[in-house]
Amino acid sequence: MTKDNKNDKTRKGNRGEWSEPYVALKILGEGKLNLSDDDGNTMSDQWLNILEVIRHETFFSEEEQKNKDKVIKYKRSSDNVVDIYIDNKLDISITSKEFLAYATKLKENILKSRGIFSTNDDIESFLDKISLNHIKAKSIKKSDIFISTIDPRTSISRENIGFSIKSKFGNNPTLFNTGSNSAAVYKLTNMNDKLMEEINNLNDDKGHTLVSKRCETLVNNGCQLEFIGFPISIKHGYSIFEENLDIINPRLKDVIDFILRTHFFTSTSTSNVKDMVDILIQQNPCNVTRPKEKYTYMIKSFLYAAYCGLTAGTLWDGKSQVNGGFIEVQKDGNVTASVALESDMFKSYLFKHCYFEWPSTGKKHGNYAYVYKENGEYYFRLNFQIRYK
Structure with a gap:
């Protein structure tokens, strides 16, 4: 050669x-x-x-x-x-x-x-x-x-x-990568085959899924969404993502459900992690005491875990896979490091600089924003990923 x-x-x-x-x-x-x-x-x-x-x-x-x-x-x-x-x-x-x-x-x-x-x-x-x-x-x-x-x-x-x-x-680099296992599953009420077909055909001129329009149509037709959880692994018989989230906090899956509903079904336009936590604190969907401290800690811990190796598709044991931190290249070429050993500062760095992103729909992202039918019941999925600003 x-x-x-x-x-x-x-x-x-x-x-x-x-x-x-x-x-x-x-x-x-x-x-x-x-x-x-x-x-x-x-x-x-x-x-x-x-x-x-x-x-x-x-x-x-x-x-x-x-x-x-x-x-x-x-x-x-x-x-x-x-x-x-x-x-x-x-x-x-x-x-x-x-x-x-x-x-x-x-x-x-x-x-x-x-x-x-x-x-x-x-x-x-x-x-x-x-x-x-x-x-x-x-x-x-x-x-x-x-x-x-x-x-x-x-x-x-x-x-x-x-x-x-x-x-x-x-x-912008990714902290938490989306995948089929991170797609939240919802059971739908007031759904029928005709409405299912109508929603699944809401695409733009290039064939791209109109996610917001599909969610709006669900609401306008009185459909209710019941959060079921995250996809079950055929091999394990349980949700890998939920197992991983449970190590951090058992309420975390419900927090992610709230974040997804807030983005897709309300008028809020924020995607910053810190701003979303402010909404969590105000509305307190899990009805916790000291919501400011608990929701902030919960999300910081999730971001840090994602940095340490937590994914939606592989069982995680809570151990870090990286012992150093981030090296960041600025737009002007300056190179700096955020060291993970100084964990409180590092978690604050993630908290201030990360944002939620809504990936393209499709099989590798769990076919989210698509109504489907199983055993006579109708279902819908939503998904996310997290990047650094």
């Missing part, structure tokens, strides 16, 4: 994907990772010094197929040199100044590009030189990059911390 063919195969991506090698080059060049507060602002007096960056790469030559995954370590030395080790064997040493120069070049390339793109030959040659074979390294337990650091405030060093990278170069 020629070098050009390899690059055509492995180094094309969108802005968000190209942010991953950009982060590696920039923090190795600067030798530090700035920290942000719970509003996402860079704290000028707080940072982590970078000792090494670890990436898990996959190679393509016939000989290397025998050992597909290789660990590349980029170790910063005291004399501002980055020593590159492949499976703990020194391969090459390059100045940190050169890493920073190519980080700047890559940022400029990212900002001027659209869609799926490759970089110029100069950057490609440098990526080859440092054995960065892929735009995206192999993701392990939701971590995109692993870093060893020392905190100059405390002199505490930590090795192999896993961070996920969220970039504002591209689309």
